[in-house]
Amino acid sequence: MLNLARNELYRLFLSPLAWVILALSQALLAYLFLSHLDYFMQIQSQIAAIPGAPGVTEMIVAPLLGNAAIVLLLISPLITMRLLAEERRNESLPLLTSAPLTAAGVVMGKFLGSFAFLLILLLMVLLMPLSLLLGSHIDLMQLASGALGLLLLIASFIAIGLFLSSLTRQPAIAAVATFSLLFFLWIVDWAGQSGHNDAGWLGWLSLLKHFEPLLQGELYTSDVAYYLIVTVTFLLLAIRKLDNERLTG
Amino acid sequence: MTKLLEANNLGKRFGQQTAVSDINIHLSRGDVLGFLGPNGAGKSTTMKMLSGNLAPTHGQILINGIDLLEQPKQAKAHIGYLPETPPLYRELTVREFLVFCGRLNLLAGKPLRIAVDKVIERCGLGDVQHRLIGQLSKGFQQRVGIAQAIVHHPAVVILDEPTSGLDPIQIRDIRHLIREVANEHSVILSTHILPEVQMLCDRVQIIAHGELLFSDSIDALSKQMHASSLQVQLAHAPSVRELSAIAGVVSVQTISDSTFRLHYQPDNDPTERLVSLAVAKGWQLRQLVAEQHSLEDVFMKIVQREEISKDA
Structure with a gap:
């Protein structure tokens, strides 16, 4: 299983895709980071006098992590699309299914491999707020809570993408489907906000809704549980799908 | 004699359609079994079932005495399988790929390195071991496919049409390699090319329309x-x-x-x-x-005889 994860990660870095994704998302987020920083420097003198005014963490770190979540939403379908769909198109899946591995082993290996990749991306993003420590004081606990949120978000993105990738042999279809589903889950709470009180449960489905408190440094068990449930559910679905293929051909 | 592979009453239905019905296969140590049939006869389906990639509708498969359906993980460790299209990662070098396959089959450390070295030598991949698989010719890719199937030294090697789509020289090389593989492993080989069976196999099973028509030694077929x-x-x-x-x-x-x-x-x-x-x-x-009579004639005779008796 870990072998599979390692191989997955290694093959990812053999393709230019991984490097391009890392470089471009880093550049994009660096630009956003700098503009937030710039804005904060401008208004710092004005808000310094107000008691209880937002500090560096609220003004720079939280928006940055929020933006990182959007970027991850955009790129994770690109990472997960190839996981199983490409294996199927190259007809290399039998290599894994005829090895002494269970379907769960295959799915977990693929999951961990992609998770490790996005973890690298996340760590590189986190270096930016940490660099603020050189000249300022930031709320490390709030940063940690935001990072945890991103971590959970990544896990559920990959699980969803992995499942959709298991359904098709066209990576492009997997990518589009994953992106649509992620985006839908992201914005589904808009309906809940539009005044209909009976639509509140839609808000509970939203990936975004559970991320926002974490960004503000509020750690609720229900939010963490939500992400874990999403991740586990889609991983189980992917395992079922692979197993089913063996049974029905 | 110990049976390395034993399949009893193996059958597979896809919906209403019966792809394979009641096939029995036995393979002893050192056997090379040719699995012969026209296209669409159910060869690949049977191969997939034997390698654990497809669950049979009914029947039982024992690999080295281990039930493939009840203990797939243990049983699969004794199988090497090369599907019709060799499952390769084109972006890896030959050596990286074989190391990965060895690890998949639970080899590690020094035994892994020895196994990979040995399989590279056996399959004649020494000169290309640091090249990308995607850049190799089809014949060499097929070799890598075979290497992948034998790297963990399985008891049974299942090869599904290993020579299809190759040029005559490559076919000769691959056949040579298969004969070499047969010295150390029991091999099941599916093909629709009859001389291949005559050259490589000790025993033949002929399948058509998902049914076993002939199962005997190659000598009986020659008679x-x-x-x-x-x-x-x-x-x-x-x-x-x-x-x-x-x-x-x-x-x-x-x-x-x-x-x-x-x-x-x-x-x-x-x-x-x-x-x-x-x-x-x-x-x-x-x-x-x-x-x-060419094998073709005999083959046609066996297949046709079955069809006539079915009509009667």
Whole structure:
């Protein structure tokens, strides 16, 4: 299983895709980071006098992590699309299914491999707020809570993408489907906000809704549980799908 | 003798359609079993079931005494499988890929390195081991496919049409490699090319429309191939009447002025008498060929016989 994860990660870095994704998302987020920083420097003198005014963490770190979540939403379908769909198109899946591995082993290996990749991306993003420590004081606990949120978000993105990738042999279809589903889950709470009180449960489905408190440094068990449930559910679905293929051909 | 692979009453239905019905396969240590059939006969389906990639609708598969359906993980460790399309990661080098396959099959550390070195040497991949698989020719990719199937030294190697889509020289090389593999492993080989079976296998099973039609040693198949005709070429050809007068000759067919086909009764071979007569009478024998039914003929006969008996 870990072998599979390692191989997955290694093959990812053999393709230019991984490097391009890392470089471009880093550049994009660096630009956003700098503009937030710039804005904060401008208004710092004005808000310094107000008691209880937002500090560096609220003004720079939280928006940055929020933006990182959007970027991850955009790129994770690109990472997960190839996981199983490409294996199927190259007809290399039998290599894994005829090895002494269970379907769960295959799915977990693929999951961990992609998770490790996005973890690298996340760590590189986190270096930016940490660099603020050189000249300022930031709320490390709030940063940690935001990072945890991103971590959970990544896990559920990959699980969803992995499942959709298991359904098709066209990576492009997997990518589009994953992106649509992620985006839908992201914005589904808009309906809940539009005044209909009976639509509140839609808000509970939203990936975004559970991320926002974490960004503000509020750690609720229900939010963490939500992400874990999403991740586990889609991983189980992917395992079922692979197993089913063996049974029905 | 220990049975390395045993499949009993194996069957597979896809919805209403029966792809394979009640097939029995036995493989002993050191056997090379040819699995022969026309396209669409259910060869690949059977291979997939034997390798644990497809669950049979009914039946039982034992690999080395371990039930493949109940303990797939343990059983699969004893199988090496090469599907019709070799499962390769084109962006890896040959060596990286084989190391990955070894790890997949639970090898690690020094035994892994030794196994990979050995398999690279056995499959003649030494010169290309640091090249990307995607850049190799199809013949070499097929070799890597075979290497992948034997790297963990499985008891049973299952090869699904290993020579399809290769040029004649590559086919010869791959056959050579398969024969080499057969020295250390039991092999099941599926193909629709008959001479291949004749060259490589000890036993043959013929399958058509998902049913097993023939299951015997290659010698028994050869016996069926024995025909009862001679083709002779004589520089000073005698008359047809003289030839048909030879004891045992049933009829003579004239192919050209100097070439004839002699049909004879199977238990009364006139070859010796023909040769001595040719010497005595100065016919100047140029060519004497004992004609054989090709495997194709036998194969068609077996498949057709089954179809006729089904209609009746």
